[in-house]
Amino acid sequence: MSEQDVQILEREVCYQGFYRLEKLSLRHRLFSGAMGPVISRELFVRRNAVCVLPYNPQTDTLVFLEQFRIGALDNRTHPWLLEIVAGLIDEDEQPEQTAAREAQEEVGLEFTQLIPIMQYYPSPGGSDERVHLYLGLCSTEGVDGRVMGVAAESEDIRARVVSFAQAMHMLETGQIDNAPSIITLQWLAMNKASLQQQP
Template identity: 55%
Template sequence: MTDFTRADVEVLDRQTGFKGFYRLDVLTLRHRLFNGGWGPALRRELFVRHDAVCVLPYDPWLDRVVLIEQVRIGAIDKSERPWMLELVAGLIDKDEAPEQVAHREAEEEAGLQLLKLTPITRYFPSPGGSDELVHLYLATVDSRGAGGVHGLEEEGEDIRVSLWPRAEAVAALASGRIDNAATIIALQWLEMQAAQLRASAGPQP
């Protein structure tokens, strides 16, 4: 069985169709076929985004997670409640490592200091039309005192921070109340790892 690589895709033309905070490129490309040979030239639009960092803050001593809530434009046409329960997140739009973005966004969006970062995975949330790559982490935190409304005023952010017992967060996932990919993946991962994380947490700071 042949494993294709990047060399098996030929970009015949690439133009920028729009450039604002994000960018839309128009590509003409062709690729090799599983049955042999090359396929026809295809015209595709590509949503060009900065890579993202998403962090699930978890307090292993109290067995609860910190989630944030804010309005999301992508949900306003398809959800009765476009204020989504999410992870702390931000874009890598400067010369920063993903870990630096995680610490910065945790402070800005939730007023949290991250004690330890554990990588969960990296994934493409919508590779059919976007090049965004998400760096997903779990962060150990002391959640005592967490809460309130946060965010940068100059960026129009209005972010509510809430504390959830792990079992209640998982129930919200099961009921569909939590319906975005990064939060679903991170909570499912936490369910598999929670016992070990709690056992190895040591004394509460």
């Protein structure tokens, strides 16, 4: 991309809090080769994130985290979602460091290995966030029912250990309905056999 392809004419900060909302006026090149008309877009600006599915290949069990989510308040029978370990990457952190920190804060886990799955934009039509997905190999023993979280961040997180078969059933029945969990579970379904063969 160059200035010849995208021309930002105005960029205004509409809100600045934990997140930032910007309003942009811009033009971009069309597939015809011509420059398009001036358009207005709102951009939700937030730090990139890390999401990790904790998995024990020896017992074929996974750890999901149950917690209140404001985004699900108006669209579900209740706003407590089953998710995976997740957090925003601090300025001085690498994604792997964020994964280790969040696993400790949210559920008291230590990963023996982090396996990169992919990176993706969860909502590129209106947000610049990019998510780094991993599978985290770990022990799941004694984790089920553990309640943790950072009190200063108003976190109240309960761990649930489930078998891979249970997790796939929860996916099929819509009990697991957020993108990081869905993508990592589908990736695990395609790669589980080779992971279990590793020493």
